[in-house]
Amino acid sequence: MSRGPLGRIAKKLAHKRSDKVAVVRLDGVIGHGGPGRPGLSTTSVEPILTRAFDIEHLRAIVIVINSPGGSPTQSEYIAERIRQLASEKGVRVLAFCEDVVASGGYWIACAADEIYAAHTSLVGSIGVVSSGFGFVDVLGRLGVERRLYSAGENKVRLDSFSPEKADDVEWLQGLQHQLHDTFIRWVRQRRGKRLSAADEVLFTGDVWIGERAVEIGLVDGVGVMRSVVAEHYPDAEITVVDAPKPLLTRIVGDQVRASVVAEELIGGAVSALERASAVRLR
Known part of the structure; x- marks a missing residue:
């Protein structure tokens, strides 16, 4: 009888009523992506997070992250949205670091209550970087005259075709330090006493592999997603949540x-x- 129609109905009902652990993947550069590979942003992530947190009988949310970082603002927005939804639904969030969870990727990981990494994951890069090129002599060699007009003495800073100014570099470094301080405050807020290394180690922009990341407190443990979930929630069913298709x-x-x-x-x-x-x- 259990193998007949009634048995199948009973199995479906049990499936619907069982505890769930929702899994969300965040993969790629944060902000604007490249051609054919959109980046992670609040716009792209919101539908996935909403679907995951709306699942019935939800025990926990798993965020699987593989990102080298990107936009500080989008990193902050995504992390804040995860915390909002977790607070509203009253569920814990676990983050799992795959190949690379660096910079903005780690910012998002800190939205989780617990962070795990593989032995070979690269984690950290708590810093800020800007880059560009200088083409001061290029146009002259090509016989091209550049004409640039602006209102406001600081409207044009660090122009690639103009000589670099010390004041502009100082201004940029000031912005970087402010962003870095904001990043550090967020990590301290989320990791708290679990951080076990000095600031001179943690906040230099370095990255560490899984076990070392655990030692200095950036990560709570080494482990893969299904094994850790099975240990924490042995009776729960894992439900992978994909983005809604257009x-x-x-x-x-x-x-x-x-x-x-x-x-x-x-x-x-x-x-x-x-x-x-x-x-x-x-």
């Missing part, structure tokens, strides 16, 4: 599936007719 993708996907089904039906009918003809010819 309407066009859903329509095209449905058309493809319908086409495949039609081909299978036609192929089955033709095979049946061929078998029937063969029987008659006998």
